[in-house]
Amino acid sequence: MAESSESPLVLIHRPPSLDFMDERLSRNFRILDIHTSSDPLPIFLSRHAASARAFVNIGRLPVTAEILSYLPSLQVIICTSVGVDHIDLAECKRRGVAVTNAGDASSEDAADCAVGLLISVLRRIPAADRYVRSGNWAKFGVFQLGSKVSGKRVGIVGLGSIGSFIAKRLEPFGCIISYNSRSQKQSIPYMYYSDILSLAANNDVLVLCCSLTAETRHIVNREVMESLGKDGVIINVGRGGLIDEKEMVKCLVQGVIGGAGLDVFEKEPEVPQELFGLDNVVLSPHSAMITPGSFNNVAEVAFGNLKAFFSNQPLISPVHLD
Amino acid sequence: MESIGVLMMCPMSSYLENELQKRFNLVRFWNSPEKSVLLETHRDSIRAVVGNASAGADAQLIDELPKLEIVSSFSVGLDKIDLGKCKEKGIRVTNTPDVLTEDVADLAIGLILALLRRLCECDRYVRSGKWKTGDFQLTTKFSGKTVGIIGLGRIGTAVAKRAEAFSCPINYYSRREKSDVGYKYYPTVVELAKKSDILVVACPLTDETRHIVNRGVIDALGGKGVLINIGRGPHVDEQELVKALREGRLGGAALDVFEQEPHVPEELFALENVVLLPHVGSGTVETRNAMADLVVANLEAHFSGKSLLTPVV
Numbered sequence: 001m002a003e004s005s006e007s008p009l010v011l012i013h014r015p016p017s018l019d020f021m022d023e024r025l026s027r028n029f030r031i032l033d034i035h036t037s038s039d040p041l042p043i044f045l046s047r048h049a050a051s052a053r054a055f056v057n058i059g060r061l062p063v064t065a066e067i068l069s070y071l072p073s074l075q076v077i078i079c080t081s082v083g084v085d086h087i088d089l090a091e092c093k094r095r096g097v098a099v100t101n102a103g104d105a106s107s108e109d110a111a112d113c114a115v116g117l118l119i120s121v122l123r124r125i126p127a128a129d130r131y132v133r134s135g136n137w138a139k140f141g142v143f144q145l146g147s148k149v150s151g152k153r154v155g156i157v158g159l160g161s162i163g164s165f166i167a168k169r170l171e172p173f174g175c176i177i178s179y180n181s182r183s184q185k186q187s188i189p190y191m192y193y194s195d196i197l198s199l200a201a202n203n204d205v206l207v208l209c210c211s212l213t214a215e216t217r218h219i220v221n222r223e224v225m226e227s228l229g230k231d232g233v234i235i236n237v238g239r240g241g242l243i244d245e246k247e248m249v250k251c252l253v254q255g256v257i258g259g260a261g262l263d264v265f266e267k268e269p270e271v272p273q274e275l276f277g278l279d280n281v282v283l284s285p286h287s288a289m290i291t292p293g294s295f296n297n298v299a300e301v302a303f304g305n306l307k308a309f310f311s312n313q314p315l316i317s318p319v320h321l322d
Numbered sequence: 323m324e325s326i327g328v329l330m331m332c333p334m335s336s337y338l339e340n341e342l343q344k345r346f347n348l349v350r351f352w353n354s355p356e357k358s359v360l361l362e363t364h365r366d367s368i369r370a371v372v373g374n375a376s377a378g379a380d381a382q383l384i385d386e387l388p389k390l391e392i393v394s395s396f397s398v399g400l401d402k403i404d405l406g407k408c409k410e411k412g413i414r415v416t417n418t419p420d421v422l423t424e425d426v427a428d429l430a431i432g433l434i435l436a437l438l439r440r441l442c443e444c445d446r447y448v449r450s451g452k453w454k455t456g457d458f459q460l461t462t463k464f465s466g467k468t469v470g471i472i473g474l475g476r477i478g479t480a481v482a483k484r485a486e487a488f489s490c491p492i493n494y495y496s497r498r499e500k501s502d503v504g505y506k507y508y509p510t511v512v513e514l515a516k517k518s519d520i521l522v523v524a525c526p527l528t529d530e531t532r533h534i535v536n537r538g539v540i541d542a543l544g545g546k547g548v549l550i551n552i553g554r555g556p557h558v559d560e561q562e563l564v565k566a567l568r569e570g571r572l573g574g575a576a577l578d579v580f581e582q583e584p585h586v587p588e589e590l591f592a593l594e595n596v597v598l599l600p601h602v603g604s605g606t607v608e609t610r611n612a613m614a615d616l617v618v619a620n621l622e623a624h625f626s627g628k629s630l631l632t633p634v635v
Contacts, residue, residue: 112435
């Protein structure tokens with residue numbers, strides 16, 4: 001794979017549990033693993049990473065301007081996530097550092113998870129499972145009725161690949177799909193709302209799957225939740241920062257909205273304790289893409305980007321730095 | 323019609339109770355500990371029975387109600403009604419098809435996702451604080467998996483349509499192959515199980531389909547296969563199922579129904595690869611109201627000499 005006799009040096013960040021790329025990485029590159037050193041990061045990088053042109057960020061290590069300053073030769077950051085809100089994109093742009101993400105590699109799984117959370121909230125699946133396991137069905141009988149999924153109006157915030165896959169999955173349920181995104185997309189059969197407030201007012205379920213940027217931070221605020229209403233449900237498979245989490249907790253506890261299915265939170269793995277007592281909430285530990293299929297796909301995309309970079313070919317899944 | 327006695331077999335919907343009470347003389351079977359006394363008291367006035375998936379009209383009950391004209395079931399399943407006896411005595415039978423098809427199919431997909439993607443376990447993981455100590459394990463992808471459906475009626479077809487949107491190839495078993503259907507037919511349930519990742523039970527419960535999912539089928543489904551039961555508990559040999567799950571011979575099961583509801587085998591409570599629901603297939607406000615309206619409409623039609631809306635017999 002390498003052009004010269006020595007494999008290229010690649011800096012990697014890899015939490016111990018995410019070892020799915022280890023073997024292939026060490027076979028093709030000289031690896032500089034941030035985790036192998038107990039030195040403070042700035043010292044480690046200054047000492048060893050000065051010549052590293054590529055950085056593979058497995059997981060979501062925040063890459064700040066300061067970290068970038070210790071990587072003078074860096075030309076590409078390869079992320080295994082779809083979201084890149086943990087990267088200082090402005091600084092990357094200034095420095096001419098390209099950034100790639102996972103592209104579509106985990107979109108199916110993320111969409112499956114979103115639909116799973118949606119059905120689970122409306123039909124109260126985890127609460128019902130708890131009811132049976134606790135012996136309460138035998139003791140007390142009838143469980144509280146849920147809400148019908150088929151035919152619900154679903155508003156999708158962000159109609160990228162994940163959003164489109166979610167829409168496609170909900171169509172045979174007879175769900176009425178509409179969306180909000182930065183701009184209206186051509187030849188899409190779904191109704192477009194130019195702002196999230198109208199989207200919320202006209203839907204029963206709001207699904208968040210857009211990227212987290214300065215513009216979308218807290219895009220779901222109290223006003224949006226009041227607009228969604230007491231029977232409304234929020235599903236978040238984007239980023240915790242898309243929702244004003246403190247307000248959302250209040251809205252759930254006060255019954256301002258009807259329920260929520262959340263895979264992401266503002267300060268993972270911290271989750272507001274008030275949610276633990278609620279039966280109309282389904283909580284997931286940022287696991288929308290943790291299937292073997294997604295991991296394989298993500299690895300393929302990452303290696304594809306690495307190979308392209310080192311052979312001076314166009315990157316496969318570059319992120320727009322605007 | 324206030325003098326017409328309608329016997330309701332068990333609590334099933336307070337909305338339905340109210341609607342029946344407005345129109346008829348409603349007798350609540352569960353209100354009296356002395357059932358035989360209750361029946362003796364009302365035997366000459368009861369002209370209708372309203373049952374559901376738990377309790378219907380068996381031969382014994384039919385014999386004790388000489389004025390019985392119609393059994394209107396608050397369910398689509400008819401396994402709790404002695405249809406032969408009803409036919410013999412000219413008793414009409416109605417059920418609630420179509421109005422609950424979507425809810426049951428929705429739940430089937432919800433169960434598949436909850437099981438494969440471990441949604442209940444994930445929810446427990448977060449609520450217990452375990453997420454702070456480490457990320458969750460890998461789960462299993464749903465999209466693209468092969469779904470095998472036992473029974474391609476209204477509910478089976480609705481499940482297939484939904485699963486297709488997840489790019490799932492669809493297989494099915496039914497008594498006869500269907501000509502205008504684009505899914506792959508298997509003439510036996512064992513073959514269906516062998517060729518499917520996810521097996522969904524969606525056929526009616528009859529003498530022929532009792533324990534249609536037996537040890538042979540469970541073994542064919544195997545350690546990577548999962549069973550989804552949205553039919554009736556007796557469709558599955560429950561003892562064999564529990565054994566297979568405990569021994570790791572079956573990948574997982576998501577069950578909305580059980581052989582002796584509300585009793586659920588306690589050995590299942592310790593397992594993480596199962597999802598257990600208290601028979602909520604049609605359990606939404608919208609659908610239960612629609613079912614209740616259909617029960618009332620059928621009874622009103624019968625007692626005003628009009629055609630039944632959803633007759634079975």
